[in-house]
Amino acid sequence: MVTDRLTDGRRIAQFLASELTGHDDLAGLAVTDPDPDVEPTPDGAFAYAIEHRGEGNHERVATVSVQPNRVRLAFERAVDTVAEAAETEGLRVRPKAVRPPKTLxxxxxxxxxxxxxxxxxTVSRELSEPTG
Structure with a gap:
């Protein structure tokens, strides 16, 4: 039985970044503006952004902030579908009442x-779909 858990916010953010860069279904997403020296803070220190890169179009999807024992993602795009997908998987989700709205x-x-x-x-797929 495995008893070790990865609960260090900085390490969780690093693991998430490696999943983003190495997962085929997330090819449209990229880590941008990384701060390799980020130190966790209780309020959350900016670690990096997640950007969707489509045909000649780059748009920020979320920011990743590091707290001592967790990571907080603030999704700026597809906020409702992200919330539904994350809740379905058992993650803690909270809407942020700002304009435009965000999902934490x-x-x-x-x-x-x-x-x-x-x-x-879900967000990668939604942003990759042609509008029209």
């Missing part, structure tokens, strides 16, 4: 990074 998703251990993948796939 909390990842509290390394295993939950895998739980976040369906939400990331």
């Amino acid at each position: 998703v909390f990842v509290e251990d390394g295993a939950q990074v895998k739980w976040l993948l369906p939400a990331l796939e």
Whole structure:
């Protein structure tokens, strides 16, 4: 039985970044503006952004902030579908009442990074669909 859990916010953020860059279903998403020296703070320190890169179009999807024992993602795009997908996987989700609205998703251990993948796939798919 495995008793070790990855609960260090900085390490969780690093694991999430490696999943973003190495997961085929997330090819449209990229880590941008990384701060390799980020130190966790109780309010959350900016670690990096997640951007969707389509045909000649780059748009910020979320920001990743590091707290001592978790990561907080503030989704700026596809906020409703992200919230639904993350809640379905058992992640803690909270709407943020700002304009435009955001969805906060909390990842509290390394295993939950895998739980976040369906939400990331959802936003990538939604932003890749042609509008019209």
